[in-house]
Amino acid sequence: MIDDTTARRQVVEAADRLFYTRGVQAVGMDAVRAEAGVSLKRIYSLFPSKDDLIVAVLRHRRQMWDAGIAASAERAATAREKLLAVFDFLDGWFREPDFRGCAFINAYGELSGGSENVRRTVREQKEAFGAYVAELVRAAGAPASLAPQIAILAEGAQTTAAILGGPEAAAQARDAAETLLDAALEKTPL
Amino acid sequence: MIDDTTARRQVVEAADRLFYTRGVQAVGMDAVRAEAGVSLKRIYSLFPSKDDLIVAVLRHRRQMWDAGIAASAERAATAREKLLAVFDFLDGWFREPDFRGCAFINAYGELSGGSENVRRTVREQKEAFGAYVAELVRAAGAPASLAPQIAILAEGAQTTAAILGGPEAAAQARDAAETLLDAALEKTPL
DNA sequence: TTGCCATGAGAACGATCGTTCTCTAGAGTA
DNA sequence: TACTCTAGAGAACGATCGTTCTCATGGCAA
Missing domain, CATH: 1.10.357.10 (Tetracycline Repressor, domain 2)
Incomplete structure (x- = not known):
């Protein structure tokens, strides 16, 4: 399993790409999961909410x-x-x-x-x-x-x-x- | 019944107030209906879509x-x-x-x-x-x-x-x- | 090997969205 | 008065969202 720091970085960078290209509200958390390659459960353990x-x-x-x-x-x-x-x-x-x-x-x-x-x-x-x-x-x-x-x-x-x-x-x-x-x-x- | 021109103006002005205050995506068409006092059916006959x-x-x-x-x-x-x-x-x-x-x-x-x-x-x-x-x-x-x-x-x-x-x-x-x-x-x- | 625990995949949930449909009430006409 | 037509209220629909939950899997201790 990848460590928290790496997972965190992957999620943030993936979300940044998606948010910047398509807009924040237009990107669902599942799209972030797919782009980052990090499970939804993990994402929500690193970030309490989309906000x-x-x-x-x-x-x-x-x-x-x-x-x-x-x-x-x-x-x-x-x-x-x-x-x-x-x-x-x-x-x-x-x-x-x-x-x-x-x-x-x-x-x-x-x-x-x-x-x-x-x-x-x-x-x-x-x-x-x-x-x-x-x-x-x-x-x-x-x-x-x-x-x-x-x-x-x-x-x-x-x-x-x-x-x-x-x-x-x-x-x-x-x-x-x-x-x-x-x-x-x-x-x-x- | 109010004429199309008046209804159109009411809808646009109501939507403008709501969109500007809360953001476009955060405002549903039903909120526009309530603010404008114009039925959803009428709104969709005046504007084919939210866009x-x-x-x-x-x-x-x-x-x-x-x-x-x-x-x-x-x-x-x-x-x-x-x-x-x-x-x-x-x-x-x-x-x-x-x-x-x-x-x-x-x-x-x-x-x-x-x-x-x-x-x-x-x-x-x-x-x-x-x-x-x-x-x-x-x-x-x-x-x-x-x-x-x-x-x-x-x-x-x-x-x-x-x-x-x-x-x-x-x-x-x-x-x-x-x-x-x-x-x-x-x-x-x- | 056996039992345990954490993990990931993804189904599930409740809410909300844009849009359409149903049904009812009322105005207009003969 | 009886019929027709329209428009409004709001239910319904299918999709999608953020978030949570289930469950199978696989590593690890003993």
């Missing part, structure tokens, strides 16, 4: 998001370049053939009416991303008011790319962010 | 959105002010107590995996809004590349306001749009 599994999937998505952003930032030298690297990360993501928008936004739209846990988990990841951007804005020497503007650009790029179906929004948002950065640094010289 | 009703609701939402944007633009004199008026409209909307994000984005996240009709209807409204912004950008004498940037700000403000739960994103996006407008017009003088 808990959804939250675990969102946490897993957040780890992947954080890792992707961090990897993209590593290749940048300055805080300004790290900020713009966010949009380079988005650009690569938008070009993946199975890109279907931000899983957090999708889950929020689908489940926020029903699950408080989902609402909170989604809000937490958006707040964490906002804090990440705010820290880079501070390091770049720009006024704090720039941070939410950049975060809004990143959010908007994700929904625009999902709905219109092309990667262009990433470059457009990146250009806008660059303009905003230039304007902010101009007003706040060293 | 058709969803599309009708989205079209209704689009009319309300277009009207709101137009009313906000009417109070503005120049093209530049009309562009910024979009964010004033958003600001008022975000402050409504039952604001729960953009119905189109929510529907897309919830249903795009299953319904081609929903996908297309959502895409159409985003494209229409993009065209509206593009026309104003042109009238303002700014380069065309500014238009998608402003549209992305509007999209991002909507999801940010929905998830974080405050109206601040509207003013933040408005400030960003103003900065982008200034920078664009500076580079492209008359």
Whole structure:
């Protein structure tokens, strides 16, 4: 028998694939069982309910998001370049053939009416991303008011790319962010 | 008996309220019947399926959105002010107590995996809004590349306001749009 | 080998869904 | 008044969901 950690990972990754592709409510627990190769009994011993599994999937998505952003930032030298690297990360993501928008936004739209846990988990990841951007804005020497503007650009790029179906929004948002950065640094010289 | 036009309107408005508040899949047709005061038989004679009703609701939402944007633009004199008026409209909307994000984005996240009709209807409204912004950008004498940037700000403000739960994103996006407008017009003088 | 216990496969359960059907009551007409 | 037709109320249907339960199987201790 596979150990709990492995089973847990298999279930979360399988559910993530299915949820992201088809939507959460459209995927039954039996489909998760088939995709993960883990029995229903085992799944329910690892996750007390589907709601808990959804939250675990969102946490897993957040780890992947954080890792992707961090990897993209590593290749940048300055805080300004790290900020713009966010949009380079988005650009690569938008070009993946199975890109279907931000899983957090999708889950929020689908489940926020029903699950408080989902609402909170989604809000937490958006707040964490906002804090990440705010820290880079501070390091770049720009006024704090720039941070939410950049975060809004990143959010908007994700929904625009999902709905219109092309990667262009990433470059457009990146250009806008660059303009905003230039304007902010101009007003706040060293 | 009420005529078809009235019944249709009652059903669409009732469904809109329920779908927007609780999510589409969480609302059964029987709940729509109760809220609208129109029998199931009648509903199914007006809309062949729930999918058709969803599309009708989205079209209704689009009319309300277009009207709101137009009313906000009417109070503005120049093209530049009309562009910024979009964010004033958003600001008022975000402050409504039952604001729960953009119905189109929510529907897309919830249903795009299953319904081609929903996908297309959502895409159409985003494209229409993009065209509206593009026309104003042109009238303002700014380069065309500014238009998608402003549209992305509007999209991002909507999801940010929905998830974080405050109206601040509207003013933040408005400030960003103003900065982008200034920078664009500076580079492209008359 | 024998008994035991945990496990997985999948049937079962109760709820709910979208959709259709039945039945009844009432309006309109001759 | 008697007949017809329509529409509404809601039961019914088949499917599917999340969750639980049953039962056969196979490893493991003695």
